[in-house]
Amino acid sequence: MLDHSLDRHLTALLFGPDKPGIVASVSNWIFNRGGNIRHADQHRDDAAGVFFQRLVWKPAETNEAESEGQDFAVFAREELGMSCNVSMDNEEQRVGIMVSKIDHCFHDIALRFRSGEFRGKAVVVVSNHPDLAEAAASYGLPFHCVPVTKANKAEAEREQIRLLQEAGVSLVVMARYMQVLSEDFLSNIGCPVINIHHSFLPAFAGGRPYHQAYDRGVKLIGATAHFATADLDEGPIIAQDVARVTHRHGPENLVRRGRDLEKAVFAQAIRWQLEHRILVYHNKTVVFD
Incomplete structure (x- = not known):
């Protein structure tokens, strides 16, 4: 039984070397495409210098959600140097x-x-x-x-x-x-x-x-x-x-x-x-x- 309040929401899990501006870059990427972040959580492994983040956002109604998830993963890998996996929350x-x-x-x-x-x-x-x-x-x-x-x-x-x-x-x-x-x-x-x-x-x-x-x-x-x-x-x-x-x-x-x-x-x-x-x-x- 899926929670339909999560229809068209995307969840991203990403990690990589920590550096200034990651949170701002991710937020701006979503904002510039008309998306709305519903939840964000992050963690830094101080010993390893690795940044971890989980993001849940709703794309703009005019955007195709699956395509936006693919674009975000490319952005995270190529511009931020992060490993990234994006999922549709309403997929059973x-x-x-x-x-x-x-x-x-x-x-x-x-x-x-x-x-x-x-x-x-x-x-x-x-x-x-x-x-x-x-x-x-x-x-x-x-x-x-x-x-x-x-x-x-x-x-x-x-x-x-x-x-x-x-x-x-x-x-x-x-x-x-x-x-x-x-x-x-x-x-x-x-x-x-x-x-x-x-x-x-x-x-x-x-x-x-x-x-x-x-x-x-x-x-x-x-x-x-x-x-x-x-x-x-x-x-x-x-x-x-x-x-x-x-x-x-x-x-x-x-x-x-x-x-x-x-x-x-x-x-x-x-x-x-x-x-x-x-x-x-x-x-x-x-x-x-």
């Missing part, structure tokens, strides 16, 4: 969900999509197990099971890419999809991939993090949503949260408490991505909340 983004057997994150985001909470639409579910086929059908989502083994991983990933691309996805989310995506998959899918990991990264990467946490006697457990990369649980972090635990909480208690964190953190990361609020810089993110 199509999201593919990857899942295995664990279902709590899948149910949570499927309900959020169905209720219109996200600025986007879930369009396909791809799994390596058949277990959630009936659940996907209850949400009206096409479900495809592609079994993955060590022997067929490359072939299976090619089929997964085909299914996701045929559905026209612009974002893939791993709702506890318990497989490591290969570098070939991530290079060829053609869109960002967000994963939810059940620990406060970089602590307890890999499998069974709640049991690792229990063995270490931690007093905080967490969840982390990050962009997937070929390095396991090493991608740029988008959102995190924690809960306090004590010596009285066994592994089962940690899993139960952690699942609430996972759902909230995963949903927040997806929301920010669909609202064009995330800038990836090196292996970090700047999130304009």
